Amino acid sequence: MDRFVKGFIIMSIVYLGIAAILGIVMLANHDMLALKFVHSHLNMLGWVSMMIYGVGYHILPRFMGRPLYSNKIGEAQFYLANISLVAMLLFYTLNMYSPGGAYRLLTIVFGVVQTVAIFLFFYNMLMTLLTKVEQP
Numbered sequence: 001m002d003r004f005v006k007g008f009i010i011m012s013i014v015y016l017g018i019a020a021i022l023g024i025v026m027l028a029n030h031d032m033l034a035l036k037f038v039h040s041h042l043n044m045l046g047w048v049s050m051m052i053y054g055v056g057y058h059i060l061p062r063f064m065g066r067p068l069y070s071n072k073i074g075e076a077q078f079y080l081a082n083i084s085l086v087a088m089l090l091f092y093t094l095n096m097y098s099p100g101g102a103y104r105l106l107t108i109v110f111g112v113v114q115t116v117a118i119f120l121f122f123y124n125m126l127m128t129l130l131t132k133v134e135q136p
């Protein structure tokens with residue numbers, strides 16, 4: 001298994017753990033419901049999407065009987081997706097408790113980086129699935 005593939009799977013489980021703890025905190029303290037976006041996106045972009053990236057990168061090329069189009073793009077996506085998820089949620093939280101600064105803008109910037117990471121997966125997978133492979 002490639003390093004970035006294993007990385008996606010490990011990080012997805014880490015995000016699930018953090019999201020579950022935050023979920024319990026939100027249940028216990030209704031003021032913390034202000035961080036529902038953090039909980040839902042730790043789950044949806046962290047746990048769910050990253051598990052799908054990891055399993056998808058490992059399984060889909062094998063289903064097609066061909067190599068992944070680009071490991072470099074996969075690695076770049078791993079770093080961009082993780083850095084931008086943590087940064088987006090961190091700046092969202094800072095903006096929630098201390099609004100008015102640059103935090104909102106930074107949340108948006110890292111949201112855009114997260115979208116770039118999503119499109120790297122989109123491109124890498126479609127190139128893997130659709131590119132014609134020369135038969136030897």
Ligand code: HEM
Pocket residue numbers: 019020021022023024026027033036039040043044047048
């Ligand atoms: C220990 C596990 C979990 C706990 C304690 C928990 C708790 C919560 C709480 C308290 C809310 C806020 C509900 C409200 O607005 O009143 C919430 C929302 C949400 N949770 Fe969880 N959660 C857990 C696991 C998960 C998992 C595994 C996922 C996804 C795979 C998930 C996805 C979501 C989503 C998408 C929302 C937003 C729903 C909405 O806006 O209506 N949660 N969760």
Ligand code: HEM
Pocket residue numbers: 036037038040041044045048049111112114115
């Ligand atoms: C670049 C990636 C993404 C960005 C910037 C983003 C942004 C947002 C924003 C701004 C909201 C509204 C939050 C609010 O009402 O306070 C939202 C809600 C939601 N998003 Fe996303 N989203 C992204 C990706 C995803 C993905 C991939 C999923 C599912 C797989 C998802 C699932 C949800 C759900 C279930 C809600 C409603 C729960 C909530 O209000 O927190 N999002 N998202």
